[in-house]
Amino acid sequence: xxxxxDPGPLVRMYAVTGGRARPIGESFxxxxxxxxxxxxxxxxxxxxxxxxxxxxxxxxxxxADIGVYLRLPLNITRVLLSDLRREGLVSIDRPAASAGSMxxxxxxxxxxxxxxx
Amino acid sequence: MDYARSETLAIKILVAGGFGVGKTTLVSxxxxxxxxxxxxxxxxxxxxxxxxxxVEGKATTTVALDFGRITLREGLWIYLFGTPGQDRFWxxxxxxxIGALGAVVIADTRRLGEAFPAVDxxxxxxxxxxxxxxxxxxxxxxxxxxxRKALALPPHVPVLLSDARERESVKEVxxxxxxxxxxHVPAVxxx
Numbered sequence: 001x002x003x004x005x006d007p008g009p010l011v012r013m014y015a016v017t018g019g020r021a022r023p024i025g026e027s028f029x030x031x032x033x034x035x036x037x038x039x040x041x042x043x044x045x046x047x048x049x050x051x052x053x054x055x056x057x058x059x060x061x062x063x064a065d066i067g068v069y070l071r072l073p074l075n076i077t078r079v080l081l082s083d084l085r086r087e088g089l090v091s092i093d094r095p096a097a098s099a100g101s102m103x104x105x106x107x108x109x110x111x112x113x114x115x116x117x
Numbered sequence: 118m119d120y121a122r123s124e125t126l127a128i129k130i131l132v133a134g135g136f137g138v139g140k141t142t143l144v145s146x147x148x149x150x151x152x153x154x155x156x157x158x159x160x161x162x163x164x165x166x167x168x169x170x171x172v173e174g175k176a177t178t179t180v181a182l183d184f185g186r187i188t189l190r191e192g193l194w195i196y197l198f199g200t201p202g203q204d205r206f207w208x209x210x211x212x213x214x215i216g217a218l219g220a221v222v223i224a225d226t227r228r229l230g231e232a233f234p235a236v237d238x239x240x241x242x243x244x245x246x247x248x249x250x251x252x253x254x255x256x257x258x259x260x261x262x263x264x265r266k267a268l269a270l271p272p273h274v275p276v277l278l279s280d281a282r283e284r285e286s287v288k289e290v291x292x293x294x295x296x297x298x299x300x301h302v303p304a305v306x307x308x
Contacts (some may be wrong), residue, residue: 033192067155075158109193
């Protein structure tokens with residue numbers, strides 16, 4: 001890009017996903033936890049946003065937080081994450097926290113945590 | 118020791134209720150961050166189910182999504198999502214509600230009817246919820262039993278008086294929701 005001006009979110013969206021609006025593969029939740037598994041040997045095909053995600057998710061980070069950090073809409077964020085998943089660079093854990101699927105120990109931890117907040 | 122191998126988990130809680138009832142206030146009271154703002158891009162067609170690429174559409178709209186976060190420890194978070202108040206974004210709830218541990222329905226006694234859609238929604242989806250009667254004008258004027266009756270809530274659904282501005286009060290709401298979710302027995306669904 002020839003100028004320092006921010007081209008704006010919509011243009012960035014086109015640039016970042018190549019016009020794709022749907023993630024590849026299995027869908028994932030807005031609070032799915034993303035963890036970087038490794039950095040690419042060569043960064044060919046990866047955008048600066050992809051690289052930002054990889055650095056950010058060295059610490060497990062949720063999809064929602066990644067979207068905010070990138071300042072991109074969630075569906076665009078999901079496209080980027082699905083690219084990285086396809087390349088084996090991140091894991092995306094589905095949240096297992098619907099009622100009934102969460103174990104007793106986690107409930108206890110959450111309750112204790114809330115009370116001492 | 119299995120305790121050492123702590124799980125990474127993000128718990129999703131929805132905060133629902135009529136427009137201006139105090140959803141953002143409630144989230145702000147307990148969130149460690151100023152409520153964050155993100156967006157979903159939607160095609161004008163609306164639901165975006167299995168359609169062509171959004172960017173090919175003539176127009177896209179965005180739906181704002183605000184959320185707060187509570188970090189209980191490294192790798193264990195509670196996320197509070199304010200559900201979109203407008204009816205035309207109802208379908209956003211479907212995506213948000215999948216995998217939600219539970220919900221807080223905020224009710225304003227001056228316009229209790231506005232809590233009905235949320236109550237109905239979570240009942241139908243079998244998502245455990247509590248009703249928090251927002252008492253920003255003082256708790257004495259409100260009676261949980263009256264609210265329970267007006268909203269036709271079953272006995273097991275907790276109804277609390279709370280003040281969305283007060284951190285301690287909101288914490289109590291969340292603790293009550295967690296306890297309620299813990300005892301929640303999923304409905305048997307024919308699948």
